[in-house]
Amino acid sequence: MEKEHAKRIGVKTPKRASATAKIALDEIEFPIGKEDAAQILGICVDTLDTWTAKYGILHLKYDMAGNRGNRGKVMYLPSDLLAFRDRFMVAGRNIERDVEQMLAAPLDPAGDEQ
Numbered sequence: 001m002e003k004e005h006a007k008r009i010g011v012k013t014p015k016r017a018s019a020t021a022k023i024a025l026d027e028i029e030f031p032i033g034k035e036d037a038a039q040i041l042g043i044c045v046d047t048l049d050t051w052t053a054k055y056g057i058l059h060l061k062y063d064m065a066g067n068r069g070n071r072g073k074v075m076y077l078p079s080d081l082l083a084f085r086d087r088f089m090v091a092g093r094n095i096e097r098d099v100e101q102m103l104a105a106p107l108d109p110a111g112d113e114q
Helices: 003-009 034-041 045-055 078-088 095-104
Strands: 060-062 073-075
Touching: 034 045, 034 078
Parallel strands: none
Antiparallel strands: 060 073
């Protein structure tokens, strides 16, 4: 890995690393903040906070020593956001198909659909 690239993303590279100890940065997933996470899901930050509490969106909470209460920074991994989105995704309705099915359904003598 080039040192310039490592400096730009804030990762320190060892001066001498063996071939087995090298870590490919392409395999590391970096956490993102609330604003970016909300943008991935297409919602506002307030809705993201609500969904995190209500539906349990996985998140990282950095609560370092010396912080009081729940003041740690909340971060999200993009893979967790995409997994949440896939879990709750609902297929859209096809209105034309639904109308055709309603028109094709036979009516019983009482006038109600079957």
